[in-house]
Amino acid sequence: MKEKELNNELNIGGSIDKALKGTYSLSAINILDEAVTLTTKQFWRFLPAMLLLFLANVSVWLVVISLAIENPSSILQSLGRAEPFTLEQGAAMRIASFCSTVICAPLYAGASLMGLSHAIGFDTKPRHLLKGLAYASAITFAILVTTSLQTFANYLLPLLGLYFGIAFSMTPLLVCEKEMRVTEAMWVSLRAVTKKLLPLCAVYVVIAGLFVLSLITVGLALFWALPFLFNVKGIVYREMFGVGISVTVAEDKPEPFDDEQGPRGYFDA
Secondary structure, eight states, rough: OOOOOOEEEEEEEEEHHHHHHTTTTTOOOHHHHHHHHHHHHHHHHHHHHHHHHHHHHHHHHHHHHHHSSSSSSHHHHHTTOOOOHHHHHHHHHHHHHHHHHHTTTTHHHHHHHHHHHHTTTTOOOOOOGGGGGOOOOHHHHHHHHHHHHHHHHHHHHHHHHHHHHHTTTTHHHHHHSOOOOHHHHHHHHHHHHHHTTHHHHHHHHHHHHHHHHHHTTTTHHHHHHHHHHHHHHHHHHHHHOOOOEEEEEEEESOOOOOOTTBBEEEOOO
């Protein structure tokens, strides 16, 4: 049967123009409240992807540590004895953290896209973590540059490093969802975030508290903190820049429901 299809381009949330001008509202309380709701709703769908992301980071971290120092177990011994780390151990851990962040950047992008999908009302599946691989080269370069700038800023002034960490936080999603060049995405993220720095700082203070709680609970709280973090990023991005979605609906004969997003409707990130 011949069918006609109606294609609609929709935008949910803000826009780049509004984000750069700061002409929109951003409430820390509303963001956190919605993030709690989304994390509760999507928890079991999101958890396997978060575990995979965590294990990938830990695996890379351990490999780099084993290459950087002769006795990697000495780090665990120092932790067990509550002793300060040696200069060699400290340097090795910083290098390992940097490498794991950069190497796992595509998975980080995939998790960010999953959080964005939740923020606009779509469900996700664990395999969607791999969506970031489509932007692997651009995202890896973006994370490499932003992480390097943040690390360098930390040496100069820790507060500057924290600012860069928040200011560049929207870069991966701008590269993926808006398909911006890395340098353009960094500049847009920095300008837009700076316009709403105070409410975003409040949000990230809460997130930092969750990660501190994760340390206190020997990692248990991390199972909540990681999904919460990516859902927060999705909500903030939606409110700042908006999300473009494409909806295709059959006019004559309804198509079978898609197993993820509904009848021929999809979020094309």
